[in-house]
Structure formats: C-alpha cells, structure tokens
Amino acid sequence: MQRNDPNRTALGRRHVLAGSAAALAGITTATGARAAPVVPQGKLTLAWHTNIAARWLDPQQHDGTASPDNFLMALHDGLIKNYRSELYDHPALAERFEFAEDSKSATFWLRAGTRFHDGTPVTPADVKWSYGHYRGAWGEVLRERTQEVELVDDKTVRFHFKEPFLDFPILLGTGNVCGAGWVVPAKYYQQVGQAGFLQKPVGAGPYRLVSQEPGVRIELEAFADYYRPVHIKQFTIVSVPEAATRVAMLERGEADIIYFVPGELIDRVKSNPKLRLAPVVSGNWWLEFPGFQNPSNPFHDKRVRHAISLTVDRDAINDAECGGMGVVDGNWINNDVEYGIEWPKWPRDVAKAKQLMAEAGFPNGFNVDWVTPAPNYYSRGERIVSQLQAIGIRSRLQVMERGVFLKKMQGGMREWPGTQIIFNATRIGGTWSNWYDSMFKCGGFNSKDFFCIKDLDDKFTKYLASYDRNERKQLAEEIQKSILDEYYFVPVFRHAFVNAIGPRLAMQKWQDVFPTITTGYAYPWEELKLA
Amino acid sequence: MGQFIFRRTLYAIATLFILSLTIFTVVRLTGDPVTLMAEPGAQEADLELVRAEWGLNQPLPVQYAAFVKNIITGKLGQSFNYEMPVSTLYFQRLPNSLELALAATLISFVIGIPAGIISAVRVNSAWDHVGKTIALLGLSVPGFWLGLVMILVFSVWLEWLPTSGQGGWRNLVMPAVALGWYFAASLLRLTRSSMLEVLRSEYIKLARLKGLPAFAVIALHAFKNALIPVLTLAGINLVVMLNAAVIIEVIFAWPGIGRLLYEGIFQRDFPLVQGVVMEAGIMIVLINLLVDVLYAYIDPRIRLTR
Numbered sequence: 070m071q072r073n074d075p076n077r078t079a080l081g082r083r084h085v086l087a088g089s090a091a092a093l094a095g096i097t098t099a100t101g102a103r104a105a106p107v108v109p110q111g112k113l114t115l116a117w118h119t120n121i122a123a124r125w126l127d128p129q130q131h132d133g134t135a136s137p138d139n140f141l142m143a144l145h146d147g148l149i150k151n152y153r154s155e156l157y158d159h160p161a162l163a164e165r166f167e168f169a170e171d172s173k174s175a176t177f178w179l180r181a182g183t184r185f186h187d188g189t190p191v192t193p194a195d196v197k198w199s200y201g202h203y204r205g206a207w208g209e210v211l212r213e214r215t216q217e218v219e220l221v222d223d224k225t226v227r228f229h230f231k232e233p234f235l236d237f238p239i240l241l242g243t244g245n246v247c248g249a250g251w252v253v254p255a256k257y258y259q260q261v262g263q264a265g266f267l268q269k270p271v272g273a274g275p276y277r278l279v280s281q282e283p284g285v286r287i288e289l290e291a292f293a294d295y296y297r298p299v300h301i302k303q304f305t306i307v308s309v310p311e312a313a314t315r316v317a318m319l320e321r322g323e324a325d326i327i328y329f330v331p332g333e334l335i336d337r338v339k340s341n342p343k344l345r346l347a348p349v350v351s352g353n354w355w356l357e358f359p360g361f362q363n364p365s366n367p368f369h370d371k372r373v374r375h376a377i378s379l380t381v382d383r384d385a386i387n388d389a390e391c392g393g394m395g396v397v398d399g400n401w402i403n404n405d406v407e408y409g410i411e412w413p414k415w416p417r418d419v420a421k422a423k424q425l426m427a428e429a430g431f432p433n434g435f436n437v438d439w440v441t442p443a444p445n446y447y448s449r450g451e452r453i454v455s456q457l458q459a460i461g462i463r464s465r466l467q468v469m470e471r472g473v474f475l476k477k478m479q480g481g482m483r484e485w486p487g488t489q490i491i492f493n494a495t496r497i498g499g500t501w502s503n504w505y506d507s508m509f510k511c512g513g514f515n516s517k518d519f520f521c522i523k524d525l526d527d528k529f530t531k532y533l534a535s536y537d538r539n540e541r542k543q544l545a546e547e548i549q550k551s552i553l554d555e556y557y558f559v560p561v562f563r564h565a566f567v568n569a570i571g572p573r574l575a576m577q578k579w580q581d582v583f584p585t586i587t588t589g590y591a592y593p594w595e596e597l598k599l600a
Numbered sequence: 601m602g603q604f605i606f607r608r609t610l611y612a613i614a615t616l617f618i619l620s621l622t623i624f625t626v627v628r629l630t631g632d633p634v635t636l637m638a639e640p641g642a643q644e645a646d647l648e649l650v651r652a653e654w655g656l657n658q659p660l661p662v663q664y665a666a667f668v669k670n671i672i673t674g675k676l677g678q679s680f681n682y683e684m685p686v687s688t689l690y691f692q693r694l695p696n697s698l699e700l701a702l703a704a705t706l707i708s709f710v711i712g713i714p715a716g717i718i719s720a721v722r723v724n725s726a727w728d729h730v731g732k733t734i735a736l737l738g739l740s741v742p743g744f745w746l747g748l749v750m751i752l753v754f755s756v757w758l759e760w761l762p763t764s765g766q767g768g769w770r771n772l773v774m775p776a777v778a779l780g781w782y783f784a785a786s787l788l789r790l791t792r793s794s795m796l797e798v799l800r801s802e803y804i805k806l807a808r809l810k811g812l813p814a815f816a817v818i819a820l821h822a823f824k825n826a827l828i829p830v831l832t833l834a835g836i837n838l839v840v841m842l843n844a845a846v847i848i849e850v851i852f853a854w855p856g857i858g859r860l861l862y863e864g865i866f867q868r869d870f871p872l873v874q875g876v877v878m879e880a881g882i883m884i885v886l887i888n889l890l891v892d893v894l895y896a897y898i899d900p901r902i903r904l905t906r
Contacts, residue, residue, distance in 0.1 A: 120866065267682075284689075286855070308853065314764050318763050321755055321756060321759065
C-alpha cells in the first residue's frame with residue numbers, strides 16, 4: 070500500500086487525547102475457548118497487491134498504516150484487537166481486561182496456556198518487553214504517558230499512566246494503528262535481533278511462518294497451539310503487483326483472494342459467476358483549496374467553494390472510478406471513527422453554481438493553475454478538471470509521483486503558489502481528531518499553512534485539553550460542521566477498495582471474508598474456511 | 601599487452617566512478633525516502649530520527665563515501681525496506697533472473713539466428729519479408745502487452761500455463777517468450793546484416809567457386825564469421841535481461857533482480873536502487889573489459905591503435 074493511498078489507515082502521532090473522568094471500557098469477558106477439534110485442511114493463497122515490506126512482519130516496527138495489519142493478524146496476536154464489529158476491544162491474548170474508572174491504569178489477564186510459535190509460553194514479561202521496546206507508530210506517545218508496566222502475577226499485567234490516558238485501549242487494540250499491544254517473544258527477539266526477527270518472525274498468531282522470500286512470498290502454516298480453531302492448513306501470501314495478473318490468478322484458481330481490482334477490471338470479475346467482488350468502502354476524497362484565506366485567491370469567497378460543490382458530479386465519479394461501489398457521503402471524515410459525524414449527500418445544481426459564480430464576480434469563471442489528485446489516482450483529477458469547466462473554471466491536471474506529492478504537501482504554501490485545487494484523500498483510524506490534526510489544523514502534517522482557521526484551531530485545542538467526554542463530542546461536531554458549512558473542504562466520495570474472492574472459499578456473503586471494520590483486508594484468518 | 605590491459609582497466613574504473621556518482625545523485629533527486637518510511641502523522645523530530653538512523657542526515661560527500669565503501673566491500677549497503685544487506689538480496693534473486701534470462705536468451709537464439717540466416721540467404725524473398733516482419737513486430741510490440749495477452753490466452757482461455765510466479769518449466773515459458781521476443785528481433789536483424797556482409801565477401805565467393813555445397817558455404821564459412829558480432833550482442837543482451845527485466849518480472853510476479861529494482865524504486869530504497877544499478881554496471885563494464893582484452897589478444901592491431 071502506498072503512503073497516500075486512502076486505503077491506508079494511520080493515526081497521526083502528534084497528539085494523544087487527554088484522559089477524562091469518564092471510564093471508557095468496562096470488563097470484557099473471554100469469548101474464545103481452547104481449540105475445538107478442527108483439523109486444518111487445504112491451502113489458501115492470497116495475491117497481495119504490492120511488494121511485501123519486511124517490517125510488516127514485526128509489530129515492534131508498526132508504521133502506523135493499514136498494511137501491517139494484514140500480516141499481523143496472521144502471524145501475531147495482541148492483548149486485545151479489532152475483530153469484526155468490535156473496533157479494538159476484542160479479547161485476544163488477554164482473556165479479559167479492565168480499564169480503570171480514572172483512566173490511569175489498565176489491567177490485562179492473559180489467557181491460560183497460550184504459546185508462541187517456538188513453543189514458549191506467552192507471559193506478562195513478554196507483554197512488558199514488547200510494550201517497553203516498541204519503537205513504531207505512537208511509541209513515543211505511549212512511553213511519555215506510561216509511568217510503569219507492573220507484572221502483577223504470572224498471568225496479569227497492569228499499565229500505569231502518568232495522567233488519564235483515555236485513548237490507551239483504542240491505541241493498543243487497533244491493529245492498523247499501533248503495534249505496542251502485539252506481543253513478541255522477548256527472549257527470542259533479543260537473541261536474534263531486529264534483522265533476525267524480520268527474517269524469521271515468531272508470534273502467537275493463528276499462523277506460523279514456514280518460509281519467506283523477502284518481498285515476494287510468505288508461506289505460513291496453521292499453528293496447532295492457537296487458542297482458537299484454525300481451519301485452513303497452509304496459507305500463502307504472494308506479492309503480485311500487476312492487477313491483470315492478479316485477476317487472471319483468481320480466474321485460474323491460482324489465488325483465492327486478491328486485493329485491489331482497479332476500475333477497468335471490475336467488470337471482468339463481475340461477469341465471472343464463480344468470482345465475487347468485495348468492495349470495501351474505504352478512504353474519503355475531498356477537494357481542498359490551499360491558500361484560500363488570502364483575499365486575492367478566488368476561493369476566498371465562500372460562494373465559489375459552494376459553487377464547486379454544486380458542480381461536482383459525485384455519482385459519476387463513483388461510477389467511473391469504483392463501478393459505483395463507493396459511497397457518496399457528505400463528510401470528508403469517515404463515519405467509522407470516533408466522533409466522525411454523518412452528513413447528508415451534497416446536492417448537484419450547475420445552474421445555481423453558475424449563479425453563485427456570477428454573484429462572486431466570476432460570471433465567466435477563472436483559471437486555476439493546477440488540479441492535483443492524490444497519487445496514483447490521476448483519472449479522478451481529470452474528471453474534476455472536466456466537470457469544473459461547466460462553471461467556467463479552467464484548470465490543468467498536475468500529475469505527481471507519490472513521494473514528490475508528499476514532499477510538496479509537507480512544504481506548505483510555498484510549494485503551492487497561485488490558485489490550486491488539491492483532490493486529496495486519506496483513511497485514518499481511531500478518532501476524528503487525527504483527521505483534523507493531520508489534514509486541516511494549522512501546522513498539521515499534511516495541512517501545514519494551507520488553511521489556518523484560528524477559530525477552529527482554538528476549539529481543537531480546547532477539545533484536546535478537555536477530559537469531559539460530552540464536551541469533546543460537542544466540540545468535535547461543531548468543528549466538523551463548520552468545515553462543511555463553510556465549504557473549507559468539498560467532500561466528494563468514499564472510494565471502494567475493491568477486492569475479489571475465488572470459488573474455493575466458503576462464505577455466505579463477501580463480508581464474511583472482509584469484515585470491513587477498520588481494515589480493508591481479509592480477516593480473521595483463522596475463521597476462513599474452504600468450501 | 602600489459603599496458604593495454606592497464607589502460608582499459610583505468611577506463612573501466614572511471615566508468616564505474618561516473619556511474620556511481622550518477623546513480624547516487626539521481627536517486628537523491630527523487631525526493632526524501634523518510635517521508636515514505638515514517639507514518640503520516642510523524643513530526644519533523646521523528647523524521648530526523650529516521651534520517652539519523654539511516655545516515656541520511658550526513659553531508660552528501662559523507663554519504664557518497666559510505667556508498668563507495670559499501671561497493672568496495674561488496675555489501676552494497678543495507679536496504680531500508682528489507683533491513684538486509686543489498687548484496688544478500690541481490691544474490692538471492694540472481695539465480696531466478698539468471699534462469700529467466702538464460703531461457704529468454706535461448707528463445708531469442710532459436711528465433712533470431714535461424715530467421716536471420718534464412719533472411720540473409722534468401723534476401724528479398726518471401727522468407728526475408730517474413731523475417732523482417734518478425735523483427736519489426738519484435739521491436740515494436742511492447743513486452744508488457746505481449747505478456748498480458750499471453751496470460752489471457754494461454755492461462756485464462758486455454759488454461760495451458762500458470763499465470764505467474766516461479767515454479768517448474770511451465771512457469772518459465774511465458775515470461776521467457778515475452779522477454780526474449782524483443783531480443784530475438786534484435787538478434788535477427790544483426791544476424792541478417794552480418795550474414796549479408798559475410799556472404800558478399802571474397803572468400804565466400806571463392807568457396808562457392810571451388811564448388812563447395814551451399815550448406816557448407818553458409819554453415820562452415822559464412823555463419824562462423826557472421827556469428828562474432830551476434831555473440832557479442834547476445835552477451836550484452838544477457839546482462840540486460842538479467843538486470844533490467846523490470847516490467848516482465850512485475851507482470852509475471854517473477855522474483856528476479858528487475859523486480860527487486862522496481863521494489864527499490866517504489867519504496868525509494870536508495871541503497872537497494874544504487875546497489876542493483878551498480879551491480880548491473882559492474883557486470884557490463886567487466887564484460888566489455890573482457891571482450892576488449894580478448895579482441896586485443898586475437899587481433900594485435902587493436903591494442904596498437906587504441
């Protein structure tokens with residue numbers, strides 16, 4: 070997955086919400102029994118859509134994106150984790166956990182008899198070591214906030230925080246955000262070192278590594294001592310960067326699941342009755358206008374931004390780009406994160422848009438230097454360029470390589486002179502505040518000095534300082550509403566990360582394989598069965 | 601002779617120096633790899649930490665010196681992405697690329713050389729036109745298109761061959777044909793022109809006048825001499841196929857060096873890209889050096905005139 074790919078899920082590291090007086094989670098109970106008498110059989114092949122980065126096999130190096138999640142869910146296990154409709158608090162290696170009323174400690178009771186793939190038991194000491202040595206996304210914040218990790222007894226571990234740490238369970242349990250709660254065998258890790266672990270990772274997940282060709286292929290086998298039944302014996306993940314080849318593999322039965330079917334191949338899969346599409350609704354796409362606060366910028370006038378919103382044919386873009394399987398929603402923040410608000414679908418009215426343009430002093434439109442879509446979705450930018458001509462906005466498409474785009478985004482306004490439209494996209498997990506922090510706030514990682522609405526940034530600071538859950542919710546909603554009411558961002562649609570499933574997998578509906586909550590990938594691996 | 605070898609070796613070192621400087625500079629023009637290595641919300645301080653970890657905060661001359669040292673020691677640096685020595689990755693993939701390149705070379709030989717000979721011997725005949733058409737198609741049909749069409753026809757429709765990946769000989773057929781097709785065309789053209797030149801020479805005329813059978817004239821006299829430039833080209837082609845079959849290896853998910861290079865470029869993995877390019881450069885320079893020395897050994901005029 071690419072850095073700016075909206076399928077990637079990431080939390081900004083910058084802020085962690087301060088704790089509040091309210092308790093977040095109560096006690097959860099164990100739901101998994103010891104392995105039922107299931108004999109794993111058969112073979113499952115997943116055709117992965119990019120090359121396979123070695124660091125994705127090591128939860129200690131979690132890069133805060135969605136991609137590692139696919140591998141962690143097979144090889145490793147967390148204390149708690151996202152599981153179907155449970156966003157972060159499904160008991161995994163911990164049979165239960167308790168988050169203190171004052172949000173200043175969290176206690177986890179390990180499931181009895183759990184083992185790593187090398188046969189050693191999973192102990193509280195492993196939990197403490199994994200957490201303490203974690204150096205991936207959010208690691209710094211966790212270290213800053215954590216006072217101590219206490220080994221209570223041979224199956225209990227307690228985290229103490231310096232101050233209320235309301236987001237701790239979300240961070241710990243969301244597999245595509247942070248890897249600190251994913252437990253590695255401390256002794257083995259120290260023995261082989263980071264590089265050695267990447268070559269031969271040992272975890273406590275449903276599948277153990279048999280062999281790997283770095284970047285190319287991973288062979289896994291069902292782990293007999295996993296605490297839940299694992300149904301398929303062999304699991305191969307093979308990297309196939311070419312989409313047409315992946316589809317051919319599925320058609321031939323060489324792969325059972327393929328990720329990312331691009332728009333031009335969707336019909337081919339649709340037309341094959343043996344195959345099933347799995348359109349996971351994923352990241353959001355919106356238009357933004359860097360430097361619009363400058364009075365000389367034509368986008369300074371709210372009526373112009375409103376006119377653009379009225380002109381964009383969102384359904385047409387969804388149809389052309391995602392076979393109509395995305396969602397034309399109203400907010401630029403996904404509604405599957407904390408406090409992400411629902412917003413009605415935006416109307417399309419080109420006549421009214423023209424009228425607004427005339428009222429704003431642009432009856433014949435104006436020139437835009439560049440429309441720049443997030444790489445590599447260039448055709449989406451072309452559609453915006455084309456549609457805006459209806460109200461006289463003449464623009465050119467600017468195509469940027471991903472790394473260049475990211476670098477320019479981090480350069481702020483000096484990298485985006487003149488009149489610009491960015492067709493941006495992202496998918497960020499956890500909470501709405503990470504979207505605001507990274508994408509809108511003055512000085513944010515991807516927003517820099519593009520927008521800088523002081524009133525909203527002040528409210529956001531207040532939000533961060535508050536421990537009152539009701540107040541936080543209210544502030545979150547006010548900020549989002551304001552961005553939408555003022556057309557600071559013009560949301561377009563949530564695209565579909567389209568995957569496909571072959572005939573050998575047993576399922577009633579595609580959501581059995583792609584639960585879609587928090588991740589665009591297939592899981593839980595241990596539950597997949599062959600027909 | 602010793603002086604000649606010494607001079608040519610100096611040229612080779614200078615070439616590698618320029619190549620190393622070029623690739624070192626060019627990969628750094630593509631942007632900062634740290635933006636791809638840190639998570640989207642990372643602060644500047646986090647990015648600095650990553651830069652320091654990988655030595656990217658050092659002045660460029662220091663980074664270049666480290667790069668050269670890595671080449672000399674043969675490690676080629678540590679891949680950002682795989683956290684392994686680039687040399688290990690390279691030599692893991694080398695046998696796969698060698699397998700593909702040798703198969704593609706064989707295909708290019710089987711198609712290119714006989715077709716080239718026939719075109720030359722039957723110049724301006726229907727055979728020649730067929731040969732020229734093959735050459736034209738080979739040079740103009742892109743390998744990626746041919747590869748995708750072959751997957752569709754031979755894997756999906758006919759179900760004769762697996763779509764991709766490495767395995768038995770059946771996995772090798774389509775990528776080898778897709779890769780060898782272009783080189784077959786270039787060999788065909790060179791064989792044809794080389795044969796035409798030889799067939800017009802005096803000693804061939806003499807052989808014919810002596811009453812030697814046509815087959816003997818072509819096979820024993822003409823082909824033998826026409827083969828020298830063809831083999832030289834084939835050697836260079838093999839090195840190119842070995843190191844630069846990027847698109848074919850990506851389409852067929854073939855775990856070779858070309859795909860390693862693609863992965864390096866995709867992830868902006870400087871040491872990986874630099875290492876693969878340098879290895880390819882070293883191979884080509886060494887082969888050229890060897891050929892030069894052999895030529896000079898065979899023909900003393902070369903070492904005297906150069």
